[in-house]
Amino acid sequence: MIDVMEVFEDRVAEKPVIYIFPPKGREEMDVSVTVSLVPQWKFSAVYPAVPVQPRQLQKSPGECVTWDVHTHRDQTMTEKSTGLTVSYLYWEASTQGRLPSPPDSPRLGSGRQQSDSEEFGPIFDPISSDLSDNDNISVVLPLSRVTQYLDAALKELGLHTEARTSFITYWLPSFNKHTHIALRFISQNAYERAAPLNILPKPDVVVRVFMIFKGVPESDVDSGLWSNATARGVEGVERWRDVVGLDVKDGLGDESLLRVLEWGGMEVRR
DSSP states (O other), X not given: OOOEEEEOOOOEEEEEEEEEEOOTTOOSOEEEEEEEOOTTEEEEEEESOOOOBOGGGSSSSSOEEXXXXXXXXXXXXXXXXXXXXXXXXXXXEEEOOEEEESOOOOOTXXXXXXXXXXXXXXXXXXXXXXXXTTSSSOEEEEXXXXXXXXXXXXXXXXXXXXXXXXXXXXXXHHHTTOSEEEEEEOOHHHHHXXXXXXXXXXXXXXXXXXXXXXXXXXXXHHTTTTHHHHHHTTSOTTHHHHHHTOOSSOGGGOTTSOEEEEEEEEEOOO
């Protein structure tokens, strides 16, 4: 029997950045931040530049990095080993681009693609995750609506003005290559399994926002291949709080708490 390999173009988790907001009155504090990866991902860049620990040197099944920082009153932080003062911590990771075929069998009782938050547990595979008209999550938007929609969705998820602006402008050149965009946010539980985040002291609030998207040809939209996702695109952005898994109360706005915010994304090309 001949093994068949299905080839996927390498995918990059681009610009996940981590903000740390210390509690009011305790702005000067030491914080340790560790990001670990599943084996499907490999770090391609980190800043400030700290050593990437290979999987055989620590308990994580994949690579990991640790920043030891001291936070300041102006919401910047100094990474101790490099002496660099930054607004946030930055990492990127790329996939290996190949999976064995055939794919895993469908889960029992499943007649459609499952969402990240269904009863069988959160799932986000950096290599194979995709967007679908029938996944009950993805939305399809014409290019003219993407930035306004994203700003409203990100605001609903708790991102402050600078974070929303940076998020949208980072991805805007990629959006502009297409007439329509399919996008969805990954549940925090699913994302945590792919890129575990460990912070000491333990934060009171952690919000991790990760989006995957891809361009959709106008002909596919016109022919009705994305009719369900297009309809979801006119629904309120409040739905993303449930998808991502945020509490009703916006803890990111509570200055008495130690808060952590991360945002990032990945374009699906296949």
